[in-house]
Structures are given as structure tokens and as C-alpha cells.
Amino acid sequence: MRIKTIVVGPIQTNCYLLVCEKTKKCLIIDPGDEPRSIINEITKINLQPAGIINTHGHYDHIGANQPLKDKYKIPVSIHEKDASALTNPEESLSFFTGITSIGTAPEKILHDGDEIDFCSNKLKVIHTPGHTPGSICVVSDGFIFTGDTLFCQSIGRVDLPGGCEEQIMNSLEKLKKLPKELIIYPGHENACTLAGEFAHNPYLNQK
Template identity: 40%
Template sequence: MIVIQHRSSTVFQENVYIVKNNNFALIIDPGDHPEKITARIEKENCKVQGILATHGHADHILAASRLCEIYSCPFIMSRIDSKWLAELKNMCEHFQIPYYGTPAIDIDITLKNMLELGDFSFDILHTPGHTKGSVCFLFDHILFTGDTLFHHSIGRTDLPGGDMQELQGSIKDKLLSLPDDTRIYPGHLKMTTIGEERSHNPFIVL
């Protein structure tokens, strides 16, 4: 399995990830213009089997609806964050970015701890705090943290549904129990590891 990182061209500079297994792929947090992501998929020459979102914020789901249409694949997110889906159009207007449609949740992962999807199988770690429905996706030693945990930082908690104590608790209970060599692919900023964050992240409470 390989991970391809694509930094979005929007003002948010969000990290879109393509997880590739032979010629199959999942797209995680598609927060860029759809044509930028489809161009990348074309280059990789793979078949997309699903679109995953770590949470419902606009900068993580911007292209989800369009990509599900193009690839005829399901959209996977926790329904707990569905109120953010209803906000997507307004958010696009507010930030003056094009609106590409609102995705419908095809597979609700609120009560799931793992998912088998196409050629992929992965764990779902429920990590509320940045939003109520935030999750992290774990593929063996590879962790996608969305806006829960960043390199030497954590997600903001000043938006509706945000809670600093809850976020720090999620990180401590769900993420720091993973091995130090777990590679972290966050929703913003650069890659890191659990070991690096355990030692150097000033926001982590042990």
C-alpha cells in the first residue's frame, strides 16, 4: 500500500490523500477542486473504490460529491458531523470557493470500528474534540488524523462542537496507545509519527 499526498490549491492548504493498493485507491479528505484530484488519479491510473472523510468541515469534503459521481463510489463519514454537510454551500460562499455539491453519506461509520471496502480493510478510531464526529483512519501502521492531531499541534476547538478537553482525551486514549513508529498523515502541515508527537507535541497531556 502506498500513500500519495496532494496539498490542496485552496486557501486552506489541506492535505488530500490517495491510498493506493495495486490499482485500487481510496481518497481521504478530498478538499481540493475536483479536477485537480481527478488529474492526480489519472496519473496514478487506479480505480477509486471510496471517498473517506475524517470529519465534515468544508476544506475536507469540497470535492466529495463530484468525485463520488465520477467514480460511482460511496462516501464514508460519521453521521454525527452531518450538520456540517448542510453548511457546505454557505461555507463555500463565505470563503469564496466554488461549490461542487453536497455529498450524501453512503456508509455511516458512527458505530463502526473497522471497515472492509473494496480491496481495503482499515480501523476507525473515534476521536471527537475538533468536531463531534471526527475520526482517524488506521491502515496497519499508517494513521490519517484529519484535524485531530498535527505535527507539533492539534486541531482548533473554537468552532461549534469543538472541545479542547475532549480532543486531548481522544488523542491520549485512542492515538497515544499506538506504537511510536505509527506514521501520521495529518489534514494540514507535514507528516509525523506517534513517537515524535508523544515526545514533542506541547498540546498533548499525558
């Protein structure tokens, strides 16, 4: 598998294409905006989208769900506690940007510990609430998509509706148990390693 990053939208969200090189199928992680840019990239490298995974329900991570669903006839997956955000502009925070229509409900509901079969591998869902009630990380061999739970040398905001500092700190404890060699693909900004975050992220290296 390989990962292609497409930076989209006014707050520079990382949309990821998780590509199975054997089959040319891909999963779309957090298509937050600019559906045309995402479609162009998929077309350019001749991929076949198999589904969408939202790491949480904020507008900057779900904004292109509907156009991609309509074009490729693929399901959207999100954790059960953020599922209502896909149709609720206040929960997704899109209401505050002037957007009042987002999309339809998800086809697949995710839970902690679920495994998604893709490209002869399993992607494990880890429920990591704190930034939102239904935030998740998705981990497989060698990498982890952390959404807005964990960034390089920082963590996601907890001062937005549904945020909780105690929950996100508990979620970080879950991530501390993962292999340190994992590459982190966050919702915004650059990729980094979990080992580097253990050394330099003040929220992860607390004793």
C-alpha cells in the same frame, strides 16, 4: 499499500490517495478542493477509486466530494455525528466562505470501532471528537490519518462551532494507546511519527 498526498485548496488541505498496488484501487481521503487536480493524479497513475472517506465535515475536507462522486460513482463515508455537515453549509463552515451548496448526504455512516476492508487489510475507525463532534482518525498497519485532530507538534482548533477542548484532550488519550511507530498523515502540513509527537508535541507529552 502506498499513500499519495495531493495538497489542495486555499488553506492547503492534504488530500490522500490510499493506493492498493495489487489492484490499483484507491480510497480518497479528505478531497477538500480542486477536484480536477485529484482526478488528474488518479488518471496519471491509472487508479480505480473505490470510495471517499472524510475525517470530518469541514468544507476544506469535503469540498470535492460531489464532483468525485459524480465522476466515479463511489460512496462517501463519514462519522454519524458529522454526516449532516455534508449538506449543511453552516455546519461545514462553507457558508462563511460564500459557498452555499456543498453536496449530497453520505452513502456510508461510520462509527467508532468500524473496520473498512481494503487491499486485504482492515482500516479501523477511531472516533476522535474535539475539532468537530464527528472527527475520526483512520488507522492501519504502519500509518494513521488524523484529519484535524492531530498535527505535527499541534492539534486541531477547538474554537470553531462544534469544537470542544475537553473532548479533543480525551481523544488524544485514545491516540496515546496506539503503536508509537505509526506514521501520522494529518489534514494539513507534513507527515510525522507518533513517536516524535510523544516526544515533542506539547499536547501529547503532558503527564
